[in-house]
Amino acid sequence: MLVSFLFFISIMPMPDSSTATAAAPSSHPHYDRLIAAARQRPPLRVAVVHPANDVSLQSVLESSRLGLITPLLVGPRARLEAIARQAQLDLSGLQMVDAPHSHAAADVAVAMALRGEVDALMKGSLHTDELMAAVVKHEGGLRTSRRISHCFVMDVPGHPRPLIISDAAINIAPGLDEKVDIVQNAIDLAHALHVSPVRVAVLSAMETVSSKVPSTIDAAALCKMAERGQITGAQLDGPLAMDNAIDMDAARIKGITSPVAGQADVLIVPDLDAGNMLAKSLTFLAGTYAAGIVLGAKVPIILTSRADSEPARLASCAVASMLVQAGRDGLIKAVG
Numbered sequence: 001m002l003v004s005f006l007f008f009i010s011i012m013p014m015p016d017s018s019t020a021t022a023a024a025p026s027s028h029p030h031y032d033r034l035i036a037a038a039r040q041r042p043p044l045r046v047a048v049v050h051p052a053n054d055v056s057l058q059s060v061l062e063s064s065r066l067g068l069i070t071p072l073l074v075g076p077r078a079r080l081e082a083i084a085r086q087a088q089l090d091l092s093g094l095q096m097v098d099a100p101h102s103h104a105a106a107d108v109a110v111a112m113a114l115r116g117e118v119d120a121l122m123k124g125s126l127h128t129d130e131l132m133a134a135v136v137k138h139e140g141g142l143r144t145s146r147r148i149s150h151c152f153v154m155d156v157p158g159h160p161r162p163l164i165i166s167d168a169a170i171n172i173a174p175g176l177d178e179k180v181d182i183v184q185n186a187i188d189l190a191h192a193l194h195v196s197p198v199r200v201a202v203l204s205a206m207e208t209v210s211s212k213v214p215s216t217i218d219a220a221a222l223c224k225m226a227e228r229g230q231i232t233g234a235q236l237d238g239p240l241a242m243d244n245a246i247d248m249d250a251a252r253i254k255g256i257t258s259p260v261a262g263q264a265d266v267l268i269v270p271d272l273d274a275g276n277m278l279a280k281s282l283t284f285l286a287g288t289y290a291a292g293i294v295l296g297a298k299v300p301i302i303l304t305s306r307a308d309s310e311p312a313r314l315a316s317c318a319v320a321s322m323l324v325q326a327g328r329d330g331l332i333k334a335v336g
Contacts, residue, residue, distance in 0.1 A: 028311060030155040030161070031155045031312075034193070034318045034319065034322070035068070035311075035315060035318045037318070037322065038068055038317070038318035038319075038321040039066060039067050039068065039318075041321050041322075043064075043069050043070040044068065044069045044070070044119050044120055044317065044320055044321045044324060045069070045070050045117070045118045045120070046070065046071050046072065046118060046120045046122050046302070046320070047074050047097075047109040047112050047117075047121050048071050048072065048073050048075075048121075048124050049075070049102075049122065049123055049124050049131055050074065050075040050105040050106070050124040050125055050126040051073055051075060051080065051122075052075055052076065052080060052083060052102075052125045052126075053083060054089065055125075056124040056125050057080070057089050058087070058089065059304065060073070060094075060122075061091075062313075062314065063313070063314055064094070066314065069120075069321075072094075072096070072097060073091070073095070073097070074097045074099055074105045074108050074112075075096075075099055075105045075124065076098065076099065076100055076105075077096050080096065097112075102125075103130060103134075105126065106130055106131045106134035106135075107134050107140075109134070110137075110142055111140065113298060113299045114140070114298070119300075120299050120301065121135075121300075121301045121302065122301075122302040122317070123301070123302065123303050123304060135148070135294075135297055136148060142298040142299060143297065143298075144297060144298060144335040144336055145335060146184070146185060146295075146335045147174075147177075147181035147182065147185075148294060149167045149171055149181060149185045150166065150167050150168060150169035150170040150171075150293070150295075151164050151166045151167070151185065151186050151189050151292075151295060152166070152168055152169075152275075152279045152290045152292055153291040153293070153319055154288050154289065154291075155288060156282055156286060156288045157287050159246075161195075161263075162193075163265070163266075163267060163282075164186050164189060164190055164265060164266040164267065165266075165275055165278060165279050166183075166185065166186040166275065167182050167269070167272065168272060169276065169292065169294075169303065170272075171271075172271065173271050175218075176218050176221055179218055180222065180225065180230065181296060182268060183200060183236070183266075183268055184232070184233075185295040185296050186200070186266045187231070187232070187233045187266065188233070188326075188332040189293065189295060189319070190234070190265055190266055191331050191332050192322045192323045192326035192327075192332055193319070193322055194322075195265050197234070197235060199234065199235050199265045200226075200235065200260065200265070200266040200268060201237060201238060201240045201245035201246075201260050201264035201266065201267055201268065202218070202222050202240065202268045203215075203219075203239070203240060203267055203269050203270065204219055204238065204240070204241065205241060206241055207239055207240050207241050207244055207254060208239070213239075215239065215271075216239040219239035219240075220238065220239065222268075223238055234266070235259045235260055237258040237260035237261060238268070240256070242267075244261050244262065245261065245262070245264045245267060246262065246264055246267075248261075248262035249262075289309055289312040289315065290308070290312055291312050291313075291315035291316040291318070292305070292316055293320060293323070296335065299324075300319075300323045302316045302317060302319075303316070
């Protein structure tokens, strides 16, 4: 069985033999490889939307220092400079575009993306709804023919592969048509991260189809759509419960035989409630890091939370970088 992120392993520098035994193993090796891979690429031009707190600015500075992004700060210049002074952060050398408030900053950043001046957007301290309202405008927004959706790329301690979970932040109660795009967006992300093969588990509370549980019917339909070429680039199976999606023993005990069961790379949840609770349970109970990215727009949107760790924020930038590079390399199709 191929190991996810084999590409990252191949480009990681080997530790010096004199220090290898002394170095403590990383608890989040998938993120280490992801960030290392992204650092091999040119820095991503990113409009950082209203980074009006010290956490946002620190994240920007560290991502810039590591060469992941070339940031352009969009927000009230005087306020950003005051926050930086109070937090003893040096913003010299960073380009700024003055915008009076968060709504204006979102509009300015979206316009820059449309003009091709930046490769991606990053959420600062404004609310997600404010940023996404500018993104999804019918006139002057960043919509494409795809439904916009969100993915977490999760580094679970001890798990042999990273997990992509969708959608836990954008689509509240998606129907079947919306789930087609949610699945395809997540598959594209997996290809951008050099996961091969891509195994997608469509989750429900059970692994059998029941008319009483609508998510099982959606799961079965999505799998049939993949068989007919309406969803491409991955192996799909569902409905699968969480245990038999990620654990081989659980799949074996249930008598499930499939190329996906027990070894899924992508978990498609039935709705936002399920996805959000799954992601946050892994984060706060299992010490998982969660990198957040929005797909289906004209450019990737780096979506971070105030509660995110610094490695998760850096990994979110790295994910965006890999997505943009995958589009340039033709690994994923451009969406118009």
